[in-house]
Amino acid sequence: MAKTAIANESHLLKEASRELRGVLKERGIVEDIIFDIYVGFEEALWNAMIHGNRENPSKKVTVETEITRNTVMICVEDEGEGFDPEMLPDPTLDENLLKEGGRGVYLMKHLMDDVRFENGGKRVVMMKYLKQTLKDGGHGAN
């Protein structure tokens, strides 16, 4: 498992997501799955930075990743006050379609296979299952 604490700065978060994308490519994971993980990961990072840490540069976002032959696990934790994910409105309801925000967590839940919030919403753990998604010759195991 890899664990990193990232300062609350957008360029560092972008670097982290590019790094993850590179690792996933090296492991031979197919592009479609990388896309889902990349979007889910960035949404989690931006949520942590903007909504969790409220763009406070003195706060950090902790990222843990674990890639095995069958799964990619990503955990993102901020230093904010947390939130209740059950209280988020469904952005796909007709009355919410024209709202500009509120799709980040929804995308995470739909692009990843399992998403759970812990520690009062400050920590999100996301799983993507890789069954039959490795390219020929890919090396999925740690």
Place this chain on the structure above:
Amino acid sequence: MVQIDLEIKNDVLIFRICGDIDINTSPEIKKSFDKVIKENNKRILVNLGKVDYLDSSGLATFVEILKHLRTCEGQLKLTNLSRKIKGLFEITKLDKLFDISNEESTALESFNK
């Protein structure tokens, strides 16, 4: 980094975007749309054929532009979305809100005269 090329064809402003549409580039893209709408371009076609990545801030940007154009009776259409990016519009049900075509020429013909 994102690149935007503009072309006017059949009285429609074609916006060809190249690059990622994310939280870093969305403000720049929004600004470009606001500028052309202010210049009275109300029929806009966005070609996303060279966009490999789009996040929730990108979706929000297109919702904002659509709302802006609706207030001035404009039209917005999207074309050449990759399968994965089209998937994001479908997951979020925004495909119900946006006019999405597979090809630029078909989209151009579909604008009201």
